[in-house]
Structures are given as C-alpha cells and as structure tokens.
Amino acid sequence: MDAEVSDPSDLISFNALLTDEEAAARDRVREFVRAEIKPNIARWYEEARFPLEIVPELGRLGLLGMHLSGYGCAGRSAVEYGLAGAELEAGDSGLRTFVSVQGSLAMSAISKHGSDDQKEEWLPRMAAGEAIGCFGLTEPTAGSDPGAMRTFARRDGADWLLSGSKRWIGLASVAQVAVIWAQTDDGVRGFVVPTSSPGFTATPIEPKLSMRASIQCDVRLDDVRLPASAVLPGAVGLRGPFSCLNEARYGIIWGAMGAARDAFEDALAYSKERLQFGRTLAGYQLTQEKLVNMALEINKGFLLALHLGRLKDAGQLAPHQVSVGKLNNCREAIEICREARTILGGNGITLDYSPLRHANNLESVRTYEGTDEVHTLILGQQLTGVAAFR
Incomplete structure (x- = not known):
C-alpha cells in the first residue's frame, strides 16, 4: 500500500x-x-x-x-x-x-x-467466534480498587457457591462463558462460569452516551453452583486478573491512536472540500495548525505503541510502561478527536462524520482498564518510589 x-x-x-x-x-x-x-x-x-x-x-x-x-x-x-x-x-x-x-x-x-x-x-x-466470553472483575462499589470486591465464593461440599454482583461487564448478556473473580477464604480466585448456570443473570446497561455499538452489563450471581473444576488453577490473588488487564491495556495503546487517526482523516478530507469565504478550510493557517498538531501527536502515539510492542514481543515490557502508553495515548486521542470535530463545525455533531463518535467512545476507553488517575499514580510511584493510592 x-x-x-x-x-x-x-x-x-x-x-x-x-x-x-x-x-x-x-x-x-x-x-x-x-x-x-x-x-x-x-x-x-x-x-x-x-x-x-x-x-x-x-x-x-x-x-x-x-x-x-x-x-x-x-x-x-x-x-x-x-x-x-x-x-x-x-x-x-x-x-x-x-x-x-x-x-x-x-x-x-x-x-x-x-x-x-x-x-x-x-x-x-x-x-473461532463460536462462543463468546466475558470477564467479571469490576463491581458497583469496586472499580479502581478491585481488592475491595464483595463477590464471594464459598465451598459447599465438593462444589462452590458464587454470590455477588459485577458492573460494566462487556458482552455478558451474549456470552456463553464468564470468567468471574471472587473473594474466597483463601484469597481472590477466578472461576469459569457457563452463563447458562442457574443464578447467573446479565442485564445490558442502557441508555449510554458512549460505546453505543457495544455491550456492557450488570451481572448478578445468586448462589451459582460450580464444580471444583470451575476454578482457574493457575490464578491466586489479584495478580491473576491484573495479568489479563495488562493485555487489554496494551491493546488500548494502539486502539486509541486508530480512533484518533480516523477522526483526523475525516477532518482533513472535509477541510479540503468545505468552502468558507471563497476558499477551502484547508487553505487557512488556523486549520493547518490544527491538522499539524493532530498529525504530530498521532505519529508520536504510534511510535510509542510500536516501541512498547517491540518490548512486549521481546518479553521486556514492564507494567508501568503499559501505563505510560495507556495514559498518554488515550489522553491525546480524545483531544485529537475533539479538535477534529471543530474543523467539521456544526456538521461534526452528526453521525455522518466520525470524530465526535470517537470522542464519545474514548471517554469510556480512557476510563476502563484503569482511569487516568490510576495510571498517573502508577507512574508517580515508579518515579518517586512512594505509593500514593490511599
């Protein structure tokens, strides 16, 4: 190409x-x-x-x-x-x-x-896409602090009984299997839960102003009975779900820049066609400054993503480096999408163009898998050696 x-x-x-x-x-x-x-x-x-x-x-x-x-x-x-x-x-x-x-x-x-x-x-x-899965960690009162989760699994003979609630669980209402994290007498454990299990209920969260072409749910777990074989044997404590969250956070580093690039491309194309005062918007200095600033951040964002990807492939990517990428690229992407909308003027609030749709979505993306505040504190701890989460 x-x-x-x-x-x-x-x-x-x-x-x-x-x-x-x-x-x-x-x-x-x-x-x-x-x-x-x-x-x-x-x-x-x-x-x-x-x-x-x-x-x-x-x-x-x-x-x-x-x-x-x-x-x-x-x-x-x-x-x-x-x-x-x-x-x-x-x-x-x-x-x-x-x-x-x-x-x-x-x-x-x-x-x-x-x-x-x-x-x-x-x-x-x-x-193969023949079965859909979901991942239940976040709760109504335990978002950025998953250690405060209240969902609990207790033993009942050879089985487990799982009770509690989860919130903002993607795909839960269309999934065939859920990975649910719960407190136990031995710490946090993960459970593989068929969503057809009695006591498992998923309800889509509606209406939403962001991520509308997506599914997020409230999940209720009412004494869901599971066999001993449902436990994830290799995960004890929060390191288990955190290892998965870092995989998802890594993908966001790239994804946010994809949204930013698409918004930029819509704004650039529009600026070359839209006439104001006898010339195209692209011919004005203020428009060119906006386009240049957006393009610079997109290029830097993709370079950061590629560098972190090379480190990941080499087995050298540190958790705090994932926070660098997630915090920076989400923050820059949402500003790019908002700036792109300004070039589109009033037409930019319609679904004929992508920037405001992307900006709305990015409000969710910058929040899930660790808010700006959480990633800032992770990096603050890396720089100072002092944990300031509490």
Missing part, C-alpha cells in the same frame, strides 16, 4: 518500521473495516447495537485471541495484535473492545491460568 494514500497523517514513514508480515496483517484488518464496518457503523451506533453477525468473520480473520498460541489461536506477535487493534478502533471502539474482552481478558485468563480441560473446552470455540 502507498503510505501517503493509506495514512494521510503519516509524516515519518511509519510503514518503514514494519515488517512485510506486520504490514500485511494490518492491511487485512483495514480492508475488513473499510468494507464491512465503516458503511454500517453510524447505523449500529445510532441503534445502540453491537453487530453479532460479524463475530464469525472476526474468528476467520484470526483476530480472537490472536496473540495467544495453541487451541486454535493464531499466535501472532504483540505488534500485529496492536496494529489490528488500531484498525478495528478506527472503525469503532466497540469493535476493538469486543476483540479485547474476548481475547485479552476472557481467553487470556483461561490460557494463562486455566486447566488443560478448561482450555480444550473453551479456547478453540472462542477463537
């Missing part, structure tokens, strides 16, 4: 930093988004509907658990996963969120911490 045509914001020949395999993987996802998502996303967003009909195609493209290996997963690199995430979020945050919840959270939990039987039962079907 011609970089100038495919990436109007690219001022630094970013494509030259990618291998042919990485560029090809990105381009496959980009073509899917252009053909199947962009013509429909405004309608899906307006209808507040996630298009479940595309899930099998996401499976055929190898995007579900694509960074995991074995059990039908594609085993692709962190950089390829990131590039795919950027293209999906250029379509809409709801698309990348689906892939993230399915692959980086639910599938990752089973892959990292599950038994062989759990992996064999769920991962191949989830990779």
Whole structure:
C-alpha cells in the first residue's frame, strides 16, 4: 500500500518500521473495516447495537485471541495484535473492545491460568467466534480498587457457591462463558462460569452516551453452583486478573491512536472540500495548525505503541510502561478527536462524520482498564518510589 494514500497523517514513514508480515496483517484488518464496518457503523451506533453477525468473520480473520498460541489461536506477535487493534478502533471502539474482552481478558485468563480441560473446552470455540466470553472483575462499589470486591465464593461440599454482583461487564448478556473473580477464604480466585448456570443473570446497561455499538452489563450471581473444576488453577490473588488487564491495556495503546487517526482523516478530507469565504478550510493557517498538531501527536502515539510492542514481543515490557502508553495515548486521542470535530463545525455533531463518535467512545476507553488517575499514580510511584493510592 502507498503510505501517503493509506495514512494521510503519516509524516515519518511509519510503514518503514514494519515488517512485510506486520504490514500485511494490518492491511487485512483495514480492508475488513473499510468494507464491512465503516458503511454500517453510524447505523449500529445510532441503534445502540453491537453487530453479532460479524463475530464469525472476526474468528476467520484470526483476530480472537490472536496473540495467544495453541487451541486454535493464531499466535501472532504483540505488534500485529496492536496494529489490528488500531484498525478495528478506527472503525469503532466497540469493535476493538469486543476483540479485547474476548481475547485479552476472557481467553487470556483461561490460557494463562486455566486447566488443560478448561482450555480444550473453551479456547478453540472462542477463537473461532463460536462462543463468546466475558470477564467479571469490576463491581458497583469496586472499580479502581478491585481488592475491595464483595463477590464471594464459598465451598459447599465438593462444589462452590458464587454470590455477588459485577458492573460494566462487556458482552455478558451474549456470552456463553464468564470468567468471574471472587473473594474466597483463601484469597481472590477466578472461576469459569457457563452463563447458562442457574443464578447467573446479565442485564445490558442502557441508555449510554458512549460505546453505543457495544455491550456492557450488570451481572448478578445468586448462589451459582460450580464444580471444583470451575476454578482457574493457575490464578491466586489479584495478580491473576491484573495479568489479563495488562493485555487489554496494551491493546488500548494502539486502539486509541486508530480512533484518533480516523477522526483526523475525516477532518482533513472535509477541510479540503468545505468552502468558507471563497476558499477551502484547508487553505487557512488556523486549520493547518490544527491538522499539524493532530498529525504530530498521532505519529508520536504510534511510535510509542510500536516501541512498547517491540518490548512486549521481546518479553521486556514492564507494567508501568503499559501505563505510560495507556495514559498518554488515550489522553491525546480524545483531544485529537475533539479538535477534529471543530474543523467539521456544526456538521461534526452528526453521525455522518466520525470524530465526535470517537470522542464519545474514548471517554469510556480512557476510563476502563484503569482511569487516568490510576495510571498517573502508577507512574508517580515508579518515579518517586512512594505509593500514593490511599
């Protein structure tokens, strides 16, 4: 692909930093988004509907658990996963969120911490898009502080009884399996819960001003009875869910820049066509300054994402570095989308254009998987050696 045509914001020949395999993987996802998502996303967003009909195609493209290996997963690199995430979020945050919840959270939990039987039962079907998973950690009173969760699992003979509530759980109402984290007498444990289990109830949260083409739910667990085999054997304590959250946070680093790039491209194209006072908006200095500033941050954001992806592929990515990427790229992306909307003027508040839709979505993206405040404190602790969370 011609970089100038495919990436109007690219001022630094970013494509030259990618291998042919990485560029090809990105381009496959980009073509899917252009053909199947962009013509429909405004309608899906307006209808507040996630298009479940595309899930099998996401499976055929190898995007579900694509960074995991074995059990039908594609085993692709962190950089390829990131590039795919950027293209999906250029379509809409709801698309990348689906892939993230399915692959980086639910599938990752089973892959990292599950038994062989759990992996064999769920991962191949989830990779193919034949089964959908969700990840239940956040609670109504325990968002940024998951250690305060109240969901509890107690033993009842050889079984477990799971009770409590979760909130903002992506995909829960359409999932076949849930990974639920709960307090036990021995600390936090993870449980693989078929959503058909008696006592499991998922209710979509509506109406929403953000992430409308996506599904988030309240989940109730009323004495859900589970066999001993439902426990994730490899996860004890909060390190288990945190290892999955870092996978999801990594994807956000790329995804946020995909949304920013798409908003920029809409604004750039509009500025070249819209006439004001006898000339196009693109011909005015103030418009050019906006476009330049947006493009600079997009280029820097993608460079940061690529650097962190290379570290991840080398097994050298530190948790605080994920916070660097998540905090910076979400913060910059939402400002880019808002600035892009100003170039569109009043037309920018319609669903004919993407910037405000992306900006609305990014309000959620910057909040989930760690708020700006939480990532700031993680980095503050890294710099000072002092934990200031309380």
